[in-house]
Amino acid sequence: MFILRGQRKIRIKRYTETQQCCPNCKTFDLQVNVYKDYFHLFFIPFFPTGVKSSSMYCYHCSSFIRFDSLQHEYEKKTRIPFWLYSGLLLVGCLIVTIVVAANIDAKEERIFVQHPQAGDVYTIRDDKGGKLRYFFLKVNSIQGDSVFTLHSNLEYSRYISKPQSKDFFVEDEELVFTKAELLQMLDKGEISSVKR
Numbered sequence: 305m306f307i308l309r310g311q312r313k314i315r316i317k318r319y320t321e322t323q324q325c326c327p328n329c330k331t332f333d334l335q336v337n338v339y340k341d342y343f344h345l346f347f348i349p350f351f352p353t354g355v356k357s358s359s360m361y362c363y364h365c366s367s368f369i370r371f372d373s374l375q376h377e378y379e380k381k382t383r384i385p386f387w388l389y390s391g392l393l394l395v396g397c398l399i400v401t402i403v404v405a406a407n408i409d410a411k412e413e414r415i416f417v418q419h420p421q422a423g424d425v426y427t428i429r430d431d432k433g434g435k436l437r438y439f440f441l442k443v444n445s446i447q448g449d450s451v452f453t454l455h456s457n458l459e460y461s462r463y464i465s466k467p468q469s470k471d472f473f474v475e476d477e478e479l480v481f482t483k484a485e486l487l488q489m490l491d492k493g494e495i496s497s498v499k500r
């Protein structure tokens with residue numbers, strides 16, 4: 305994939321200098337611009353890099369001048385704007401959102417397994433015998449602590465979120481689990497997802 309990235313420079317602050325006159329024309333009409341380099345991805349600033357720099361310009365005689373010590377003072381007192389970290393903040397927010405969403409999903413699945421309802425569908429991950437396979441179990445009925453399930457007709461070599469359209473639940477082969485067994489299977493990752 306082509307990733308557009310690199311370093312750019314941006315002006316982060318503009319000052320008007322009133323104490324110092326222009327060495328060329330002796331008027332008090334100087335402007336100081338402070339710049340900062342930053343790293344960007346697709347033009348979104350990710351984080352600042354390098355040191356600050358500045359330029360000084362006289363509006364009266366239209367010339368750029370250098371006044372190292374003064375410019376250095378301006379560079380020092382200029383704070384780096386937080387939006388230069390936009391990309392990092394964005395990625396951080398995204399990660400937090402994903403983690404929170406995954407947590408909510410996991411909590412919800414746990415509640416579903418603790419209190420099963422007819423029609424709940426579990427994706428089962430089975431790697432016994434050295435061969436990874438996935439299949440589905442559908443809760444058919446619940447009697448006390450026993451949960452009667454039907455298994456899908458097909459097995460899958462990789463995780464899918466729902467059975468294929470040609471798949472079906474085999475009616476005459478009920479598998480019975482206790483609620484505690486199902487919870488254990490969830491904790492071990494043998495139940496990889498629960499759909500209600």
Ligand SMILES: [Zn+2]
Nearest residue numbers: 326329362365
């Ligand atoms: Zn000047």
